[in-house]
Amino acid sequence: MKRAAWCLAALAAAWLSVPAWGADAPSVVWADFRTPPAGRERPPVTLLQISEKPGDVAADALGVYDGGVRVSGRLGRAHGSTWTTLGVDVGAGRGGAAVDLSAFRNLRIRLVSPTEQVLRIRIKGTDTKLQNTGCYPVLLQRVRGTMDLDIPLAVFEPEPYCAGNGASIAQTLPAVASVEVTANEPSQEPVRFELGRIEFLNAAGDVAAVAAPLPPAVIPREARDGAWRLAWADEFDAAATVRVDEKRWRVHKAPGGASPQLDGHGRLLLPPASSLRVRPTGAMIYGRIELRVKLPAGAARVSLQGAPLTSLDWLEAGEIALIEKDGADLHLGLYAPGIGDEPAFHAPVELTPSSDGFHRFSLEWDPVKIRWALDDVVVKAVLRAEVPTGAREVFEQWPFLLNLEAGPGSEPMLVDHVRIYQKDELAALSRQRLATWKTAYESVNDSANAAVPVSRRVARPTPPRKVAEPATPAARTRVVTCERNKFGLMMCF
Structure with a gap:
Protein backbone atom coordinates (compact mmCIF):
# COMPACT_ATOMS: atom_id res chain seq x y z
CA MET A 1 0.00 0.00 0.00
CA LYS A 2 1.59 3.22 -1.18
CA ARG A 3 1.44 5.94 1.45
CA ALA A 4 0.85 9.55 0.43
CA ALA A 5 2.36 12.07 2.84
CA TRP A 6 0.39 15.28 2.52
CA CYS A 7 2.28 17.13 5.23
CA LEU A 8 5.56 16.38 6.98
CA ALA A 9 6.87 19.11 9.26
CA ALA A 10 10.46 18.64 10.38
CA LEU A 11 11.54 20.23 13.64
CA ALA A 12 14.89 21.19 15.06
CA ALA A 13 14.90 19.17 18.28
CA ALA A 14 16.93 21.28 20.66
CA TRP A 15 15.42 19.56 23.68
CA LEU A 16 16.59 16.00 22.87
CA SER A 17 19.79 14.34 23.91
CA VAL A 18 21.34 10.99 23.15
CA PRO A 19 24.31 9.55 25.08
CA ALA A 20 27.17 7.60 23.62
CA TRP A 21 26.08 4.42 21.87
CA GLY A 22 27.48 1.02 22.78
CA ALA A 23 26.11 -2.48 22.19
CA ASP A 24 27.76 -3.68 25.40
CA ALA A 25 25.98 -1.09 27.55
CA PRO A 26 22.94 -2.20 29.59
CA SER A 27 20.87 0.36 27.71
CA VAL A 28 21.01 3.31 25.36
CA VAL A 29 18.72 6.33 25.50
CA TRP A 30 17.29 7.05 22.07
CA ALA A 31 15.76 10.32 23.27
CA ASP A 32 14.97 11.88 26.63
CA PHE A 33 13.53 15.22 25.43
CA ARG A 34 15.80 17.31 27.61
CA THR A 35 18.33 19.99 26.72
CA PRO A 36 21.50 18.18 25.59
CA PRO A 37 24.86 18.97 27.14
CA ALA A 38 27.35 20.98 25.14
CA GLY A 39 28.81 19.07 22.22
CA ARG A 40 26.07 16.41 22.18
CA GLU A 41 24.25 15.85 18.90
CA ARG A 42 20.53 16.49 18.64
CA PRO A 43 18.46 13.89 16.82
CA PRO A 44 15.67 15.16 14.57
CA VAL A 45 11.99 14.97 15.45
CA THR A 46 9.42 15.04 12.66
CA LEU A 47 5.76 15.89 13.18
CA LEU A 48 3.70 13.46 11.09
CA GLN A 49 0.27 14.43 9.75
CA ILE A 50 -0.48 11.98 6.98
CA SER A 51 -3.72 10.89 5.34
CA GLU A 52 -4.82 9.10 2.22
CA LYS A 53 -6.86 12.15 1.15
CA PRO A 54 -5.95 15.81 1.82
CA GLY A 55 -7.73 17.52 4.69
CA ASP A 56 -8.43 14.56 6.97
CA VAL A 57 -5.60 15.36 9.42
CA ALA A 58 -4.92 18.67 11.18
CA ALA A 59 -1.99 18.91 13.61
CA ASP A 60 -1.28 21.53 16.23
CA ALA A 61 2.27 22.66 16.90
CA LEU A 62 4.22 20.24 19.04
CA GLY A 63 4.17 21.14 22.72
CA VAL A 64 7.51 20.85 24.46
CA TYR A 65 8.05 20.41 28.18
CA ASP A 66 10.86 19.11 30.37
CA GLY A 67 11.17 15.42 29.56
CA GLY A 68 8.48 15.06 26.91
CA VAL A 69 6.75 16.25 23.78
CA ARG A 70 3.00 16.74 23.39
CA VAL A 71 1.10 15.83 20.19
CA SER A 72 -2.39 17.15 19.49
CA GLY A 73 -4.70 17.63 16.55
CA ARG A 74 -7.66 16.07 14.77
CA LEU A 75 -8.10 12.85 12.79
CA GLY A 76 -11.11 12.41 10.51
CA ARG A 77 -12.30 10.75 7.33
CA ALA A 78 -14.64 13.39 5.96
CA HIS A 79 -12.67 13.54 2.69
CA GLY A 80 -12.64 9.77 2.15
CA SER A 81 -9.37 8.63 3.73
CA THR A 82 -9.27 4.96 4.73
CA TRP A 83 -6.22 5.60 6.92
CA THR A 84 -4.87 8.60 8.83
CA THR A 85 -1.79 9.27 10.96
CA LEU A 86 -0.90 11.91 13.55
CA GLY A 87 2.27 11.62 15.60
CA VAL A 88 6.03 12.01 15.69
CA ASP A 89 9.06 10.31 14.19
CA VAL A 90 12.15 10.45 16.43
CA GLY A 91 15.35 9.95 14.46
CA ALA A 92 18.79 8.82 15.54
CA GLY A 93 21.50 11.27 16.49
CA ARG A 94 25.01 11.01 15.08
CA GLY A 95 24.09 13.10 12.06
CA GLY A 96 21.11 10.91 11.26
CA ALA A 97 23.19 7.76 10.76
CA ALA A 98 21.36 4.51 11.50
CA VAL A 99 22.20 2.70 14.74
CA ASP A 100 22.91 -1.00 15.19
CA LEU A 101 20.52 -2.22 17.90
CA SER A 102 20.80 -5.94 17.14
CA ALA A 103 22.14 -6.59 20.66
CA PHE A 104 19.11 -4.99 22.29
CA ARG A 105 16.00 -6.84 23.40
CA ASN A 106 13.46 -4.44 24.94
CA LEU A 107 12.05 -1.02 24.16
CA ARG A 108 11.41 1.09 27.25
CA ILE A 109 9.10 3.99 26.55
CA ARG A 110 6.90 6.50 28.39
CA LEU A 111 3.48 7.20 26.86
CA VAL A 112 0.81 9.50 28.28
CA SER A 113 -2.81 9.89 27.18
CA PRO A 114 -5.64 11.74 28.99
CA THR A 115 -8.18 9.31 27.50
CA GLU A 116 -7.86 5.66 26.55
CA GLN A 117 -6.60 5.25 23.00
CA VAL A 118 -4.45 2.96 20.89
CA LEU A 119 -1.08 4.25 19.71
CA ARG A 120 1.07 2.63 17.05
CA ILE A 121 4.81 2.25 17.63
CA ARG A 122 6.98 1.55 14.60
CA ILE A 123 10.73 0.87 14.50
CA LYS A 124 12.09 2.00 11.14
CA GLY A 125 15.21 1.25 9.19
CA THR A 126 16.83 2.98 6.25
CA ASP A 127 15.06 1.38 3.27
CA THR A 128 13.05 4.17 1.61
CA LYS A 129 10.62 1.77 -0.05
CA LEU A 130 9.76 0.11 3.25
CA GLN A 131 9.40 3.52 4.88
CA ASN A 132 6.96 4.65 2.18
CA THR A 133 4.89 1.46 2.31
CA GLY A 134 4.86 1.34 6.11
CA CYS A 135 6.28 -2.18 6.15
CA TYR A 136 8.73 -1.84 9.01
CA PRO A 137 7.69 -3.70 12.20
CA VAL A 138 4.99 -2.23 14.43
CA LEU A 139 2.81 -2.95 17.42
CA LEU A 140 -0.32 -1.32 18.78
CA GLN A 141 -0.23 -0.15 22.41
CA ARG A 142 -3.33 0.69 24.42
CA VAL A 143 -2.62 3.75 26.58
CA ARG A 144 -4.44 5.62 29.32
CA GLY A 145 -2.82 7.88 31.86
CA THR A 146 0.95 7.84 32.33
CA MET A 147 2.51 4.50 31.39
CA ASP A 148 6.17 3.50 31.64
CA LEU A 149 6.45 0.34 29.57
CA ASP A 150 9.01 -2.35 28.78
CA ILE A 151 8.10 -3.93 25.45
CA PRO A 152 9.97 -7.01 24.13
CA LEU A 153 11.26 -6.15 20.67
CA ALA A 154 10.35 -9.66 19.54
CA VAL A 155 6.64 -8.74 19.46
CA PHE A 156 7.13 -6.12 16.72
CA GLU A 157 5.98 -7.37 13.29
CA PRO A 158 5.21 -5.89 9.86
CA GLU A 159 1.55 -5.14 9.28
CA PRO A 160 -0.42 -7.99 7.62
CA TYR A 161 -0.94 -6.09 4.35
CA CYS A 162 2.83 -6.21 3.80
CA ALA A 163 2.59 -9.99 3.34
CA GLY A 164 6.10 -11.19 2.52
CA ASN A 165 7.36 -7.72 1.61
CA GLY A 166 7.84 -6.38 5.14
CA ALA A 167 10.97 -6.26 7.27
CA SER A 168 11.05 -8.36 10.42
CA ILE A 169 12.38 -6.92 13.66
CA ALA A 170 15.52 -9.05 13.28
CA GLN A 171 16.11 -7.50 9.85
CA THR A 172 15.44 -3.97 11.14
CA LEU A 173 17.49 -3.84 14.35
CA PRO A 174 20.97 -3.84 12.71
CA ALA A 175 20.23 -0.40 11.20
CA VAL A 176 17.54 1.54 13.06
CA ALA A 177 16.91 5.03 11.70
CA SER A 178 13.96 6.20 13.81
CA VAL A 179 11.17 5.35 16.23
CA GLU A 180 7.68 6.45 15.23
CA VAL A 181 4.72 6.88 17.61
CA THR A 182 1.35 7.79 16.10
CA ALA A 183 -2.40 7.89 16.66
CA ASN A 184 -4.36 6.47 13.74
CA GLU A 185 -8.03 6.19 14.73
CA PRO A 186 -10.38 9.01 13.65
CA SER A 187 -12.26 10.76 16.44
CA GLN A 188 -14.80 13.54 16.83
CA GLU A 189 -12.78 14.80 19.79
CA PRO A 190 -9.25 16.26 19.56
CA VAL A 191 -6.50 13.64 19.67
CA ARG A 192 -3.85 14.20 22.35
CA PHE A 193 -0.93 12.16 23.65
CA GLU A 194 2.56 12.71 25.03
CA LEU A 195 5.82 10.90 24.36
CA GLY A 196 8.61 10.73 26.93
CA ARG A 197 11.96 9.01 27.29
CA ILE A 198 12.77 6.28 24.73
CA GLU A 199 15.38 3.70 25.70
CA PHE A 200 16.61 0.35 24.37
CA LEU A 201 17.74 -2.43 26.74
CA ASN A 202 20.18 -5.16 25.78
CA ALA A 203 20.32 -8.68 27.26
CA ALA A 204 22.18 -7.47 30.33
CA GLY A 205 19.60 -4.78 30.96
CA ASP A 206 16.57 -6.91 30.14
CA VAL A 207 14.14 -6.64 33.05
CA ALA A 208 11.21 -8.32 31.32
CA ALA A 209 11.33 -11.31 33.64
CA VAL A 210 11.08 -9.35 36.86
CA ALA A 211 9.00 -6.30 35.98
CA ALA A 212 5.81 -5.75 37.95
CA PRO A 213 2.80 -7.66 36.56
CA LEU A 214 -0.19 -5.94 35.03
CA PRO A 215 -3.11 -5.12 37.32
CA ALA A 459 16.05 -35.02 38.95
CA ARG A 460 17.90 -33.62 35.93
CA PRO A 461 20.29 -30.87 37.06
CA THR A 462 19.52 -27.40 35.81
CA PRO A 463 22.25 -25.00 34.64
CA PRO A 464 22.74 -21.95 36.85
CA ARG A 465 21.09 -18.79 35.63
CA LYS A 466 23.46 -15.86 35.25
CA VAL A 467 20.88 -13.16 34.82
CA ALA A 468 22.00 -9.64 35.60
CA GLU A 469 20.08 -7.55 38.07
CA PRO A 470 17.95 -4.83 36.45
CA ALA A 471 19.63 -1.45 36.22
CA THR A 472 16.58 0.27 37.73
CA PRO A 473 13.91 -0.81 40.21
CA ALA A 474 11.36 -3.14 38.67
CA ALA A 475 8.48 -1.03 39.92
CA ARG A 476 9.47 1.79 37.55
CA THR A 477 8.11 0.00 34.53
CA ARG A 478 5.84 -2.86 33.66
CA VAL A 479 5.94 -5.42 30.90
CA VAL A 480 3.11 -5.24 28.41
CA THR A 481 0.62 -8.00 27.64
CA CYS A 482 0.32 -8.55 23.88
CA GLU A 483 -2.10 -10.42 21.67
CA ARG A 484 -3.06 -10.35 18.00
CA ASN A 485 -6.20 -8.39 17.14
CA LYS A 486 -8.78 -9.29 14.49
CA PHE A 487 -6.71 -7.52 11.81
CA GLY A 488 -3.59 -9.58 12.58
CA LEU A 489 -1.73 -6.75 14.34
CA MET A 490 0.04 -7.14 17.67
CA MET A 491 -1.97 -5.23 20.29
CA CYS A 492 -0.36 -4.58 23.68
CA PHE A 493 -1.96 -3.51 26.96
Missing part, protein backbone atom coordinates in the same frame (compact mmCIF):
# COMPACT_ATOMS: atom_id res chain seq x y z
CA PRO A 216 -5.95 -7.69 37.51
CA ALA A 217 -8.20 -5.52 35.33
CA VAL A 218 -6.59 -6.86 32.16
CA ILE A 219 -6.71 -10.59 33.03
CA PRO A 220 -7.59 -13.35 32.40
CA ARG A 221 -6.63 -13.20 28.74
CA GLU A 222 -7.94 -16.13 26.76
CA ALA A 223 -6.97 -16.59 23.11
CA ARG A 224 -9.37 -13.88 21.94
CA ASP A 225 -7.66 -13.40 18.59
CA GLY A 226 -9.90 -15.15 16.09
CA ALA A 227 -6.88 -16.47 14.21
CA TRP A 228 -6.06 -18.79 17.12
CA ARG A 229 -8.26 -21.89 16.92
CA LEU A 230 -8.49 -24.51 19.64
CA ALA A 231 -6.74 -27.62 18.32
CA TRP A 232 -6.45 -29.81 21.44
CA ALA A 233 -7.55 -29.51 25.06
CA ASP A 234 -8.10 -31.38 28.30
CA GLU A 235 -10.30 -29.68 30.91
CA PHE A 236 -10.09 -32.62 33.39
CA ASP A 237 -13.85 -32.47 34.03
CA ALA A 238 -14.53 -36.15 34.82
CA ALA A 239 -15.63 -37.44 38.23
CA ALA A 240 -13.29 -37.74 41.21
CA THR A 241 -10.85 -40.70 41.35
CA VAL A 242 -11.11 -41.20 37.57
CA ARG A 243 -7.68 -41.74 36.09
CA VAL A 244 -6.43 -39.59 33.27
CA ASP A 245 -7.40 -40.47 29.72
CA GLU A 246 -4.53 -42.65 28.53
CA LYS A 247 -5.65 -42.14 24.94
CA ARG A 248 -4.51 -38.54 25.45
CA TRP A 249 -1.64 -38.98 27.91
CA ARG A 250 1.23 -41.37 28.52
CA VAL A 251 1.65 -41.89 32.29
CA HIS A 252 4.94 -42.39 34.14
CA LYS A 253 5.28 -42.86 37.88
CA ALA A 254 7.84 -44.03 40.40
CA PRO A 255 7.60 -47.72 41.43
CA GLY A 256 4.90 -48.03 44.07
CA GLY A 257 3.80 -44.42 43.58
CA ALA A 258 0.26 -43.13 43.11
CA SER A 259 -1.25 -42.69 39.66
CA PRO A 260 -2.40 -39.31 38.32
CA GLN A 261 -6.17 -38.87 38.70
CA LEU A 262 -8.92 -36.26 38.57
CA ASP A 263 -10.30 -34.57 41.70
CA GLY A 264 -13.92 -34.15 40.59
CA HIS A 265 -13.64 -30.35 40.58
CA GLY A 266 -12.21 -29.99 37.08
CA ARG A 267 -8.57 -30.48 38.07
CA LEU A 268 -5.84 -33.03 37.53
CA LEU A 269 -3.87 -34.29 40.55
CA LEU A 270 -0.33 -35.19 39.53
CA PRO A 271 1.22 -37.02 42.53
CA PRO A 272 4.86 -36.59 43.57
CA ALA A 273 7.40 -38.45 41.41
CA SER A 274 4.99 -38.82 38.48
CA SER A 275 4.58 -37.28 35.06
CA LEU A 276 2.33 -37.09 32.03
CA ARG A 277 3.38 -36.74 28.41
CA VAL A 278 0.76 -35.83 25.85
CA ARG A 279 0.06 -38.35 23.09
CA PRO A 280 0.86 -37.48 19.44
CA THR A 281 -2.63 -36.01 18.92
CA GLY A 282 -1.40 -33.05 20.98
CA ALA A 283 1.99 -32.71 19.28
CA MET A 284 3.12 -29.19 18.38
CA ILE A 285 5.16 -27.74 15.55
CA TYR A 286 4.43 -24.09 16.28
CA GLY A 287 1.27 -22.91 18.04
CA ARG A 288 0.06 -21.48 21.33
CA ILE A 289 -0.26 -23.48 24.56
CA GLU A 290 -1.98 -22.35 27.76
CA LEU A 291 -2.11 -24.07 31.15
CA ARG A 292 -3.51 -23.10 34.54
CA VAL A 293 -1.41 -24.82 37.20
CA LYS A 294 -0.82 -24.89 40.96
CA LEU A 295 2.80 -25.88 41.50
CA PRO A 296 3.90 -28.01 44.47
CA ALA A 297 6.33 -26.70 47.09
CA GLY A 298 9.16 -28.89 45.79
CA ALA A 299 10.33 -29.64 42.27
CA ALA A 300 8.13 -29.45 39.17
CA ARG A 301 8.41 -28.87 35.45
CA VAL A 302 6.03 -27.89 32.65
CA SER A 303 7.78 -28.11 29.30
CA LEU A 304 7.61 -29.00 25.63
CA GLN A 305 10.10 -31.77 24.90
CA GLY A 306 11.38 -32.76 21.47
CA ALA A 307 10.07 -36.07 20.16
CA PRO A 308 12.52 -37.45 17.56
CA LEU A 309 11.93 -40.89 16.06
CA THR A 310 15.40 -42.04 17.12
CA SER A 311 16.74 -42.32 20.65
CA LEU A 312 18.41 -39.06 21.71
CA ASP A 313 19.14 -37.61 25.13
CA TRP A 314 17.03 -34.72 26.39
CA LEU A 315 19.48 -32.02 25.30
CA GLU A 316 19.84 -33.34 21.74
CA ALA A 317 16.07 -33.63 21.41
CA GLY A 318 15.52 -30.07 22.66
CA GLU A 319 13.23 -28.66 25.31
CA ILE A 320 11.18 -25.49 25.78
CA ALA A 321 10.52 -25.01 29.50
CA LEU A 322 7.37 -23.03 30.29
CA ILE A 323 8.28 -23.22 33.98
CA GLU A 324 10.84 -25.16 36.02
CA LYS A 325 10.66 -25.14 39.81
CA ASP A 326 13.21 -26.35 42.33
CA GLY A 327 12.06 -25.12 45.70
CA ALA A 328 12.08 -21.33 45.60
CA ASP A 329 13.98 -21.20 42.28
CA LEU A 330 11.71 -20.71 39.25
CA HIS A 331 12.85 -20.14 35.71
CA LEU A 332 12.05 -20.80 32.06
CA GLY A 333 14.03 -21.12 28.86
CA LEU A 334 15.39 -23.18 25.98
CA TYR A 335 17.59 -26.27 26.03
CA ALA A 336 19.42 -27.57 22.95
CA PRO A 337 22.99 -28.27 21.82
CA GLY A 338 24.92 -25.00 21.67
CA ILE A 339 22.72 -23.19 24.20
CA GLY A 340 24.34 -22.66 27.57
CA ASP A 341 23.27 -20.66 30.58
CA GLU A 342 23.19 -17.31 28.76
CA PRO A 343 20.39 -15.02 29.96
CA ALA A 344 19.41 -14.56 26.30
CA PHE A 345 17.80 -18.03 26.44
CA HIS A 346 16.73 -18.31 30.10
CA ALA A 347 14.96 -16.10 32.61
CA PRO A 348 14.15 -16.31 36.32
CA VAL A 349 10.53 -15.59 37.21
CA GLU A 350 8.58 -14.66 40.31
CA LEU A 351 5.04 -15.76 41.08
CA THR A 352 2.77 -13.11 42.53
CA PRO A 353 0.59 -14.74 45.22
CA SER A 354 -2.90 -15.63 43.97
CA SER A 355 -6.04 -16.37 45.97
CA ASP A 356 -6.12 -20.07 45.04
CA GLY A 357 -2.45 -20.67 44.28
CA PHE A 358 -3.04 -21.20 40.55
CA HIS A 359 -1.10 -19.43 37.81
CA ARG A 360 -1.52 -19.23 34.05
CA PHE A 361 1.46 -20.25 31.94
CA SER A 362 1.40 -19.73 28.18
CA LEU A 363 3.78 -19.90 25.26
CA GLU A 364 3.50 -18.80 21.63
CA TRP A 365 5.81 -20.38 19.09
CA ASP A 366 6.01 -19.46 15.41
CA PRO A 367 8.74 -19.47 12.73
CA VAL A 368 10.02 -16.07 13.93
CA LYS A 369 10.03 -16.27 17.74
CA ILE A 370 9.15 -18.06 20.95
CA ARG A 371 7.39 -15.94 23.58
CA TRP A 372 6.55 -16.81 27.18
CA ALA A 373 3.86 -15.26 29.40
CA LEU A 374 3.11 -15.70 33.10
CA ASP A 375 -0.33 -14.70 34.35
CA ASP A 376 -0.82 -12.97 30.99
CA VAL A 377 2.30 -10.83 31.30
CA VAL A 378 4.97 -11.33 28.63
CA VAL A 379 8.13 -12.28 30.52
CA LYS A 380 10.49 -13.51 27.80
CA ALA A 381 10.87 -13.62 24.03
CA VAL A 382 13.58 -15.24 21.91
CA LEU A 383 13.92 -14.56 18.19
CA ARG A 384 14.75 -17.45 15.89
CA ALA A 385 17.63 -15.39 14.49
CA GLU A 386 19.17 -15.21 17.98
CA VAL A 387 19.35 -18.99 18.43
CA PRO A 388 22.63 -20.71 17.37
CA THR A 389 22.29 -22.59 14.08
CA GLY A 390 22.69 -26.06 15.59
CA ALA A 391 20.09 -25.40 18.26
CA ARG A 392 17.75 -23.73 15.77
CA GLU A 393 17.66 -26.91 13.70
CA VAL A 394 16.58 -28.94 16.74
CA PHE A 395 13.42 -26.87 17.07
CA GLU A 396 12.57 -27.37 13.39
CA GLN A 397 13.30 -31.09 12.87
CA TRP A 398 10.53 -32.81 14.86
CA PRO A 399 7.40 -32.05 16.87
CA PHE A 400 7.36 -31.32 20.59
CA LEU A 401 5.15 -32.91 23.24
CA LEU A 402 3.90 -31.34 26.46
CA ASN A 403 5.28 -32.86 29.67
CA LEU A 404 3.89 -32.28 33.16
CA GLU A 405 6.26 -33.44 35.89
CA ALA A 406 5.99 -33.40 39.68
CA GLY A 407 9.19 -34.09 41.59
CA PRO A 408 9.61 -36.09 44.80
CA GLY A 409 7.89 -34.64 47.85
CA SER A 410 4.56 -34.60 49.64
CA GLU A 411 2.47 -32.27 47.46
CA PRO A 412 0.82 -32.99 44.11
CA MET A 413 0.78 -30.64 41.15
CA LEU A 414 -2.74 -29.45 40.29
CA VAL A 415 -3.69 -28.66 36.68
CA ASP A 416 -6.96 -26.91 35.87
CA HIS A 417 -6.71 -27.18 32.10
CA VAL A 418 -4.40 -27.58 29.11
CA ARG A 419 -5.29 -25.87 25.81
CA ILE A 420 -3.36 -25.91 22.55
CA TYR A 421 -4.26 -23.40 19.84
CA GLN A 422 -3.24 -23.27 16.21
CA LYS A 423 -3.49 -20.86 13.29
CA ASP A 424 -4.38 -21.92 9.79
CA GLU A 425 -1.12 -20.66 8.31
CA LEU A 426 0.97 -22.38 11.00
CA ALA A 427 -1.03 -25.59 10.72
CA ALA A 428 -0.37 -25.63 6.98
CA LEU A 429 3.38 -25.47 7.64
CA SER A 430 3.32 -28.52 9.89
CA ARG A 431 0.39 -30.68 8.73
CA GLN A 432 2.34 -32.96 6.39
CA ARG A 433 5.28 -33.33 8.79
CA LEU A 434 2.95 -34.22 11.66
CA ALA A 435 0.98 -36.81 9.69
CA THR A 436 4.09 -38.80 8.79
CA TRP A 437 5.61 -38.47 12.25
CA LYS A 438 2.54 -39.43 14.33
CA THR A 439 2.21 -42.97 13.01
CA ALA A 440 5.91 -43.72 13.32
CA TYR A 441 6.28 -42.17 16.78
CA GLU A 442 3.32 -44.02 18.33
CA SER A 443 4.63 -47.30 16.96
CA VAL A 444 8.15 -46.74 18.32
CA ASN A 445 6.97 -45.69 21.78
CA ASP A 446 4.33 -48.39 22.19
CA SER A 447 6.86 -51.11 21.45
CA ALA A 448 9.97 -49.71 23.12
CA ASN A 449 8.56 -47.33 25.79
CA ALA A 450 11.27 -44.90 24.74
CA ALA A 451 10.34 -42.13 27.17
CA VAL A 452 12.86 -41.44 29.93
CA PRO A 453 11.60 -42.53 33.41
CA VAL A 454 10.25 -39.68 35.49
CA SER A 455 12.76 -40.21 38.29
CA ARG A 456 15.58 -39.40 35.90
CA ARG A 457 13.88 -36.50 34.16
CA VAL A 458 12.68 -34.66 37.25
